[in-house]
Amino acid sequence: MQRRTFLASIGAAAIAVGLTPTPTSAQAQGQAHARRADAYTWKNAVINGGGFVPGIIFNETERDLIYARTDIGGCYRWQQDSRTWKPLLDWVGRDRWGYSGVVSMATDPVDTHRVYAAVGTYTIDWDPNNGAVLYSDDKGETWGIAELPFKQGGNMPGRGMGERLVVNPADNAELYLGTPNGNGLWRSRDHGRTWAQVENFPNPGNFVVDPSNPLLADNQGVIWIDFDQVGGKIYVGVADPDDPLYVSDDGGSTWQAVPGAAEALGSAGGNRTIPGQSAMDDTNGYLYVVTSYDPGPYNGAPAAGNGGKILRLATRTGGWTDITPGYSPRGVIPGFGGITVDRKNPGTLMAATRNNWYPDEILYRSTDSGATWQLSWDYAEGQDRHDRFDMDNTGSPWLSWNGEDQGPQHAVKHGWMIDALAIDPHDSDRIMWGTGATIWGTEELTRWDAQGELIGQNEAGERVALPVKRFTVAVRAEGVEECAVLDLAALGGTLVSAVGDVGGFVHTELGRAEPMIDTDWSTGTSVDFAQYRRDIIVGTGNVHGNEKGHVGVSTDRGKTWKNAARVEGVPGDGHGGTVAISANGSRIFWTPGSSEVTPVYSTDLGETWIPVRGLPAGAKIRADRVESSLLYAFSGGTFYRSTDGGATFADTGATGLPTAGVDDFRAVPRHKKHLWLAGRGDEKTGVTGGMWRSKDGGTTWKRIATFETAESVGFGKAAKNAAYPAIYTSALIGGKAAIYRSTDGGSRWARLNDDDHQWAYSGSAITGDPLVYGRVYLTTNGRGIIYGDIVAS
Incomplete structure (x- = not known):
């Protein structure tokens, strides 16, 4: 298929680009010395992974249609037959290299051939171009370009939050885009071809990590958009600890602050926090929101206290419940990254800590809407570590980092910077999560629920390990090559x-x-x-x-x-x-x-x-x-x-x-x-x-x-x-x-x-x-x- 790429300016018709222009005399002289050579085939020397995967997106309608985005290496589509990922943005050239930084992706649940990517690597002058929304009608084989009048930060702090780009499942021609640096909420009504600011959206965010450091001086802005498909509401998370959540119940015509959100989401352990991600359980009418001390992906807990919460909003009554896990092996939770719900089993959800550096990240799982939680690993007496699953790094042997297990710190970790965490909406046994180095996954996830608790008590009241038959989590990054x-x-x-x-x-x-x-x-x-x-x-x-x-x-x-x-x-x-x-x-x-x-x-x-x-x-x-x-x-x-x-x-x-x-x-x-x-x-x-x-x-x-x-x-x-x-x-x-x-x-x-x-x-x-x-x-x-x-x- 010959690639034809199109450029759509804001509110204007598409203009063809990438076609061979009439060369200037200087260009013609250069081209005379640079004719086409032999036909070439291009491959990767296989590493499998090597960089941050901040987003994994399953299509809710079509089975095995999965996308992954990276912070500097483009985006990928899963190929079920080979169990590998196909790169989708190799056509990006040096003149627009920033398009290889993907800050968000959206896959259309109605017309599953449609997929979108919000791109732009830096919001500072390292990237000379503004950001864009790329749109495809053939699952990413070819793309059009809708330029934006501002920059986006695919490799900036906060790139694992979101998703900032979403398709309205009730009207798939409509998309929303959350943006940084005071640009607010944007909307497209024509399948991503043109974009305009939602002028009546009241809050562009105000959270800045460090105004004295250019890389940390972003106003994190509008972080995510989520749809209540039963109640017909649109929820938007904002990086403002004092005013973090908005809702529209009239299709985006008007917006109101969600009552109680500031009190529920705005602080944790005395620290100002922001709502990093959300997940919707339409069956039970719950919106889940995780908060973190800062936008990530690197920073850990604050100097003292916990750095995040998991909150549950009953969308039909407006009631808030703090469902933060009550236990962590370290005593504190530095903050939360990814959260996901099991759409085949309402009430089942999982969340990941963000940057629980020692000894490892923790995955939490609940089958009762967050009332109780189980951990992916825990300590018993003597600091022995006990895990629910074995980590198989055969696909990327380097993930041991040439190290060996040292007590509770394993050479092959669950990962770090786990912002991408997704249960397959078509298969409760499949989960994938992205880390700062790879994608892990399993097709045996529900074996977790048959294991029971990892740690119990003996007659003396001491914490002791319980027998658990482990399942296997393995590398799922084959084809993702993100090393610099x-x-x-x-x-x-x-x-x-x-x-x-x-x-x-x-x-x-x-x-x-x-x-x-x-x-x-x-x-x-x-x-x-x-x-x-x-x-x-x-x-x-x-x-x-x-x-x-x-x-x-x-x-x-x-x-x-x-x-x-x-x-x-x-x-x-x-x-x-x-x-x-x-x-x-x-x-x-x-x-x-x-x-x-x-x-x-x-x-x-x-x-x-x-x-x-x-x-x-x-x-x-x-x-x-x-x-x-x-x-x-x-x-x-x-x-x-x-x-x-x-x-x-x-x-x-x-x-x-x-x-x-x-x-x-x-x-x-x-x-x-x-x-x-x-x-x-x-x-x-x-x-x-x-x-x-x-x-x-x-x-x-x-x-x-x-x-x-x-x-x-x-x-x-x-x-x-x-x-x-x-x-x-x-x-x-x-x-x-x-x-x-x-x-x-x-x-x-x-x-x-x-x-x-x-x-x-x-x-x-x-x-x-x-x-x-x-x-x-x-x-x-x-x-x-x-x-x-x-x-x-």
């Missing part, structure tokens, strides 16, 4: 990655999830390998604490790793920087990130470190891929070279290179002194971007006129009868950001991806495969590791 990837190294048969939040991976099979690299990294930032001794791999990453080394070393092709010694003067809590290794593997080079410490090198695989002479702090180092004594470095427009194995560096005297906006330069395999440098430029300082190459070790450089900007450059196996490796780049040609390849040393370039495969922002690092011609690996900011292969003819 920072660097790649392709050895041939082995792909090494540096990955945000989860360290990094060594893939020997691209279709199989692997354990994470066993180092101290919280986020991997850079990887490299010795050209002539490819069993030696080095990497670096951010670490927490000042006692840990940033650099990791493997001498067995990534099977095992050893942490190198820490460098005096480099603090923890970040500072991963970049790493390189000489062609013969004899010397490792590390440039600490965000530090005043100059680069260092090691001659003993990281046991000791020696300061490099001649380089400023922050200079990025690369090794020549042929001559082990040759090393190169770049910083602030100056190019440096070492001829003594990296002990000392000197300015090559090169001119014409950009002074800012250079993220990548690389040495060419099998070609001594051949270098390529990619520059994205810097609009603030007027520095021009592009691509440069040198054939003399960085003394002279030639700018490749084809490129307006370039993010990265890498090399792979040469084409048949070609003398030069295939060159790959993520770059801008003729105004089009895409993935390009040259097979003739850089004279001609061909675009590899198409408009259906753009992944919002891709290619901050890129490399070809040294053994497979045409295969290219590229990083993304939220869609994991993408690789492409030429389609067999």
